[in-house]
Amino acid sequence: MLRNKSNWGKMSLALALGMSLVLSGCSSNGNGGGASSEPTNKANNAQTGNTDKGNDGQKQENPADGSDIEFMGWGGDSEKAVFQKLIDSYMKKYPDRKVKYTVVPPGEYYQKLETLIAAKKTPDVFYAGGAKFNKLVSSDVLLNLEPLLAATNAVDPGNVWKEALDRYRFDGKLVGGGDLYGFPKDVGPWAFAYNKTLFDQAGLPHPSATAGEYTWDDMLEAAKKLTVANERGKIDTFGVAGFSLESAVWANGGDWVDYTTGTITIDTPEFAEAMQFVADLSLVHKVSPSPDDEKAQNGYARFVAGKIGMFPMGPWDQPGFWDLPFEWDIAAWPASPKTGKTATWLGSLGFVVSKDTKFPEASFELAAYLSLDADSQRENYTLGQAVPNLIDMAKGEFLAMDKAPQTRQVFLDIIEDYGVPTIETGSKDVKWLDTFWQDASQVWTGKVTAAQFLKEEQPKLQKLFDEGNK
Amino acid sequence: MKWNQLSGHRRKDMMWSLLFVTPPVLGFLIFGLAPLLTSFGLSFMSWDMLTPAEFIGLDNFSKMLDDEKFYKSLFNTLVLLVGIPLGMICALTLAVMMNRSLKGISIFRTIYYIPVISPIMALSLLWQWMLNYDYGIINEFIWKIFGVQGPNWLGDPNWVKPSFILMGLWSGVGGTMVLYLAGLQAISSTYYEAAEVDGATRWHQFKHITLPLLSPIHFFVVVMGVIGTFQSFSQMYIMAVDGGPEYSGATIVFYIFQEAFRYFNMGYASSVAWVLGIIIFIVTLIQFRFSKRWVYQD
Numbered sequence: 001m002l003r004n005k006s007n008w009g010k011m012s013l014a015l016a017l018g019m020s021l022v023l024s025g026c027s028s029n030g031n032g033g034g035a036s037s038e039p040t041n042k043a044n045n046a047q048t049g050n051t052d053k054g055n056d057g058q059k060q061e062n063p064a065d066g067s068d069i070e071f072m073g074w075g076g077d078s079e080k081a082v083f084q085k086l087i088d089s090y091m092k093k094y095p096d097r098k099v100k101y102t103v104v105p106p107g108e109y110y111q112k113l114e115t116l117i118a119a120k121k122t123p124d125v126f127y128a129g130g131a132k133f134n135k136l137v138s139s140d141v142l143l144n145l146e147p148l149l150a151a152t153n154a155v156d157p158g159n160v161w162k163e164a165l166d167r168y169r170f171d172g173k174l175v176g177g178g179d180l181y182g183f184p185k186d187v188g189p190w191a192f193a194y195n196k197t198l199f200d201q202a203g204l205p206h207p208s209a210t211a212g213e214y215t216w217d218d219m220l221e222a223a224k225k226l227t228v229a230n231e232r233g234k235i236d237t238f239g240v241a242g243f244s245l246e247s248a249v250w251a252n253g254g255d256w257v258d259y260t261t262g263t264i265t266i267d268t269p270e271f272a273e274a275m276q277f278v279a280d281l282s283l284v285h286k287v288s289p290s291p292d293d294e295k296a297q298n299g300y301a302r303f304v305a306g307k308i309g310m311f312p313m314g315p316w317d318q319p320g321f322w323d324l325p326f327e328w329d330i331a332a333w334p335a336s337p338k339t340g341k342t343a344t345w346l347g348s349l350g351f352v353v354s355k356d357t358k359f360p361e362a363s364f365e366l367a368a369y370l371s372l373d374a375d376s377q378r379e380n381y382t383l384g385q386a387v388p389n390l391i392d393m394a395k396g397e398f399l400a401m402d403k404a405p406q407t408r409q410v411f412l413d414i415i416e417d418y419g420v421p422t423i424e425t426g427s428k429d430v431k432w433l434d435t436f437w438q439d440a441s442q443v444w445t446g447k448v449t450a451a452q453f454l455k456e457e458q459p460k461l462q463k464l465f466d467e468g469n470k
Numbered sequence: 471m472k473w474n475q476l477s478g479h480r481r482k483d484m485m486w487s488l489l490f491v492t493p494p495v496l497g498f499l500i501f502g503l504a505p506l507l508t509s510f511g512l513s514f515m516s517w518d519m520l521t522p523a524e525f526i527g528l529d530n531f532s533k534m535l536d537d538e539k540f541y542k543s544l545f546n547t548l549v550l551l552v553g554i555p556l557g558m559i560c561a562l563t564l565a566v567m568m569n570r571s572l573k574g575i576s577i578f579r580t581i582y583y584i585p586v587i588s589p590i591m592a593l594s595l596l597w598q599w600m601l602n603y604d605y606g607i608i609n610e611f612i613w614k615i616f617g618v619q620g621p622n623w624l625g626d627p628n629w630v631k632p633s634f635i636l637m638g639l640w641s642g643v644g645g646t647m648v649l650y651l652a653g654l655q656a657i658s659s660t661y662y663e664a665a666e667v668d669g670a671t672r673w674h675q676f677k678h679i680t681l682p683l684l685s686p687i688h689f690f691v692v693v694m695g696v697i698g699t700f701q702s703f704s705q706m707y708i709m710a711v712d713g714g715p716e717y718s719g720a721t722i723v724f725y726i727f728q729e730a731f732r733y734f735n736m737g738y739a740s741s742v743a744w745v746l747g748i749i750i751f752i753v754t755l756i757q758f759r760f761s762k763r764w765v766y767q768d
Contacts, residue, residue: 111731114519114520114734115519117519117520118519118520135518135520136520139518139520139521140521141520291625291715292603292622292625295602295603295604295622295624295625296602296603296604296605297604429733430733431733434712434732435539437712438712438713438716438717439716441715441716442716460538468733
């Protein structure tokens with residue numbers, strides 16, 4: 001009897017131990033898988049921007065006087081320094097306003113943000129992008145900036161990329177149109193870079209910077225010539241790496257989802273053809289690193305080592321590429337021979353304002369300032385962090401900049417012409433998309449064909465999409 | 471006994487003891503019991519942290535029955551349990567070898583114990599490199615010794631779990647070894663002497679004296695090992711980004727973490743956590759029930 005009792009004691013101890021570790025263990029582990037792995041965030045490395053065109057007239061009688069704003073963002077030391085400078089100049093401009101700036105490590109950002117929101121301590125101004133913006137705006141957490149925009153002449157929306165502003169519009173149902181709920185921190189055109197030196201050595205013509213001229217066939221042909229094996233038979237230099245599936249699918253006329261009807265559309269012949277094309281670059285043609293090769297050394301490391309002919313890049317990659325010992329440039333993404341069209345993703349991150357802010361005017365002005373201040377936009381592009389949000393600056397001094405890539409126009413073409421918002425932009429929940437990328441590895445390794453995979457995957461994704469995006 | 475019945479000096483003692491007891495009790499109530507109850511409540515709700523929680527009854531649990539990733543991560547976790555008997559065999563062998571008064575033996579004991587006190591994050595990063603397909607030291611050894619290319623440890627869905635088991639062996643063996651060492655040293659030498667007189671071989675001594683007398687330690691190691699394995703998370707978080715190839719490296723706690731802090735399905739994550747808690751409870755209960763048959767207690 002006694003023995004039994006002590007066993008029960010041990011058991012309940014084990015239970016309490018087990019449960020409390022399991023249940024509270026999750027929350028103490030602060031490293032989020034959240035932010036940094038999303039495609040948009042590839043685009044989010046950049047720094048800042050903003051405009052002080054406005055507000056010079058109205059000084060002291062402003063209701064924003066005496067405001068105390070909290071601003072939260074993520075980033076490393078350099079980003080923090082740029083923003084601190086920007087905030088200081090904002091406070092200098094409005095001596096009555098105080099801004100408290102908090103920087104959170106990227107991986108923990110959304111966990112922290114959601115916790116603050118749940119605790120009703122939402123920062124006044126903060127970062128949001130992609131699916132998170134969608135989720136926040138449809139959960140009615142963000143302030144509609146439209147009335148404030150109409151009331152001020154401080155901001156000239158005509159001089160900001162429409163494609164960038166549209167990312168922060170919401171019509172009550174879908175993102176992309178309607179009222180403005182945020183300002184772009186940056187836009188991230190995912191461009192197609194090539195190693196000029198390798199092309200010249202092989203005597204190959206450079207890929208064209210004009211959309212539609214250079215096709216998949218041209219690329220494949222060039223890639224075959226650029227791919228070289230070493231004396232042990234292992235491929236040393238690959239023709240291409242990291243070819244974007246998004247680019248291939250969109251160029252070929254396919255898409256992941258039709259957001260207006262909420263239908264997953266991966267089971268189309270266009271999609272399958274594009275996906276098989278990308279898989280075959282490695283499986284059949286051996287001109288691109290296989291998943292195993294990527295695991296050993298990723299495409300980026302190979303490209304900077306001069307061992308890749310063609311490789312995608314964003315504007316934020318520029319500083320890293322400026323020091324390379326070979327010449328490089330960017331071109332338009334290769335077009336699908338079937339449609340003659342090309343496409344690529346356009347990332348973006350934005351500044352949004354909390355609906356519960358006590359200082360809407362001051363917060364709105366801070367967001368606009370961070371986004372559009374000419375000086376910091378200039379500093380940003382000079383540092384090679386981003387393309388300016390201001391159209392006149394982008395088309396003027398940015399294009400004239402004397403640094404690689406030579407054909408910077410490609411960045412602007414992507415923004416204005418063939419850039420497509422990242423897949424997740426229209427979603428509130430990205431579990432379906434994560435699942436797609438996880439499961440897609442079967443195609444990359446050649447276990448199944450793209451068509452088989454997509455047919456089986458569609459119902460699964462549709463279910464996940466419906467669950468998370470009702 | 472009532473407070474006012476206590477003498478002044480006893481009352482003072484009591485006050486002090488209460489004062490010392492209060493912080494841990496408060497700590498448990500605030501950081502242990504409160505989250506426990508909250509998560510229990512949340513497991514019947516749908517909550518994304520942005521919009522108010524909504525009571526949905528047992529929907530979370532019925533969703534689980536139909537959730538491929540839940541089963542996959544549960545299966546992965548169960549496979550990792552294989553590491554426990556392997557670890558026990560290695561640890562016991564080591565302990566027997568270490569259980570002698572050789573000069574410098576404490577240095578060896580220390581070496582085997584170092585992984586136990588090293589942070590798991592650092593170990594995971596270390597192993598990630600050791601297990602690298604092309605450049606890892608393990609595949610280098612395999613190539614040097616057997617002349618064949620080693621497996622793509624963390625890249626091949628079939629090898630991810632063996633990788634974790636291997637790493638778990640290495641990092642856990644020291645702790646178990648110390649337990650066995652303590653157990654070995656507690657066995658009275660009279661048993662062995664008696665056995666020797668009766669003509670028992672070394673193997674017989676081990677099998678009929680050492681093993682049974684260590685049974686309380688076996689039991690402790692199994693129980694804690696099972697609980698620990700069910701809760702493994704950190705190494706997967708570092709080494710199997712997004713769950714690894716085809717989700718082959720995701721454990722149940724990893725899945726809970728993703729649901730909670732990537733997709734912010736707090737209700738669903740809580741319900742999975744409770745199911746895990748109940749699984750651990752049942753498994754532990756079964757172990758205790760069966761323990762009467764084989765655990766020797768004096």
